[in-house]
Amino acid sequence: MKKFIRQPAQNTDIRTFMFIWETTMACDLVCLHCRAEAISRKDPRRLTINEGKRLLEQIVGFGKPTPIVVLTGGDPFKREDIREQDVMTWSVFFLVPTGRGLIKDEITRDEYEDVMNWLYDTSRYIRIKTTEGHHYKRVVIQLSILEEEHTDPIREMCLGKTYLTLRDQLNRYAQDSLLPLDAKAVRRTPMNINAGNGFVFISRRGDVFPSGFLPVSAGNVRDTSPVDIYRNTSLFCQLRQPDKFNGRCGKCEFRYLCGGSRSHAYARTGNPLDEEPFCTYQPGSFPHQLKLKNYLQESSMS
Ligand code: SF4
Numbered sequence: 001m002k003k004f005i006r007q008p009a010q011n012t013d014i015r016t017f018m019f020i021w022e023t024t025m026a027c028d029l030v031c032l033h034c035r036a037e038a039i040s041r042k043d044p045r046r047l048t049i050n051e052g053k054r055l056l057e058q059i060v061g062f063g064k065p066t067p068i069v070v071l072t073g074g075d076p077f078k079r080e081d082i083r084e085q086d087v088m089t090w091s092v093f094f095l096v097p098t099g100r101g102l103i104k105d106e107i108t109r110d111e112y113e114d115v116m117n118w119l120y121d122t123s124r125y126i127r128i129k130t131t132e133g134h135h136y137k138r139v140v141i142q143l144s145i146l147e148e149e150h151t152d153p154i155r156e157m158c159l160g161k162t163y164l165t166l167r168d169q170l171n172r173y174a175q176d177s178l179l180p181l182d183a184k185a186v187r188r189t190p191m192n193i194n195a196g197n198g199f200v201f202i203s204r205r206g207d208v209f210p211s212g213f214l215p216v217s218a219g220n221v222r223d224t225s226p227v228d229i230y231r232n233t234s235l236f237c238q239l240r241q242p243d244k245f246n247g248r249c250g251k252c253e254f255r256y257l258c259g260g261s262r263s264h265a266y267a268r269t270g271n272p273l274d275e276e277p278f279c280t281y282q283p284g285s286f287p288h289q290l291k292l293k294n295y296l297q298e299s300s301m302s
Pocket residue numbers: 134135138248249250252253254255258259260261275276279280281283
C-alpha cells in the first residue's frame with residue numbers, strides 16, 4: 001500500500017531527524033512578523049564560528065543516520081563565515097504568534113483548512129513542506145483517500161470561499177505557465193516529525209528549544225550536550241508522547257502522524273501539550289474510518 005506520510009529512519013526517542021541552528025538574528029528585511037525578531041545588525045552574543053563548529057561535531061554524538069542540519073536566521077548570508085545551499089521545495093511557514101508575530105495576524109481555523117487543501121492541489125506543481133502546519137499531514141491522508149473513493153473533497157472537507165478562490169487562481173495560473181511535477185516527484189509526502197520529536201532548534205546563543213517557534217528552553221549547549229538535552233529532559237520526552245497531549249490531539253486517530261503544532265498550543269495557552277488551536281478536525285469524524293485505519297497503520301510503520 002502507498003504511504004502518505006514518511007517515517008524518519010531513526011528512532012526519534014534517541015536521535016533527532018532535523019537540527020536547526022539559528023546562526024544570526026541579522027537580516028536586512030526586518031519583517032514585522034519575524035519569529036526571530038530580526039534586526040539589521042548582528043548579535044554580539046551569537047555562537048562564534050568555532051562554537052558552531054563544536055556544535056556540529058557534537059551532533060555526530062546522535063549517531064547514524066546523522067541528523068539533517070539546517071542553518072537559519074535571520075539571514076545566514078549575513079554571516080560571511082557561513083554559506084548555505086539552495087533547495088527546490090516551497091517551505092510554507094504558518095504564523096506562530098511569537099517574536100514579532102501577533103495573534104491578530106493569524107488566519108482562522110476554517111481558513112487554515114482551506115489553505116491546506118489548496119496546498120495539496122498545489123503540490124501537483126511544486127514540492128510542499130509546511131512548518132507549524134502539522135495537520136497538513138492529516139489533510140494529505142484524507143484527500144488521498146477521498147481521491148481513491150472518487151468523493152468530492154469540497155463537501156467532505158467542508159471547504160469554503162478561501163479554498164474556492166485559491167483553487168480558481170491556481171487553475172488559471174496552471175493553464176498559463178505551470179507544469180506538473182514528474183510522477184516520481186508529485187506530492188512528496190510529508191515527514192513525520194514535530195517539535196522535540198525528530199526536531200531540535202539551537203538559538204544563536206546556544207539555547208536548546210524543541211522548535212524555533214516554541215520558546216521554552218531545555219538547556220544550553222555551552223554547558224550541556226545537545227544529545228543529552230534532546231534525549232533526557234522532561235520537556236523533550238513529553239513532546240514525544242502524543243497520547244498525553246490534551247484535548248482533541250490526545251485522542252485523535254492522527255496523533256502519531258500529526259500531533260498538531262505544539263508551538264501554536266503554547267502560544268495560545270502557555271502549555272505546549274494542549275490541543276492545536278487551528279485544526280478543525282473532530283477525532284473519529286472522517287467517514288472512511290476502516291480505510292483510514294489501514295492507511296495510518298501502513299504510514300506508521302517505518
Ligand atoms: S486534532 Fe490534533 S492530532 Fe488530530 S488532526 Fe488535528 S491537529 Fe492533528
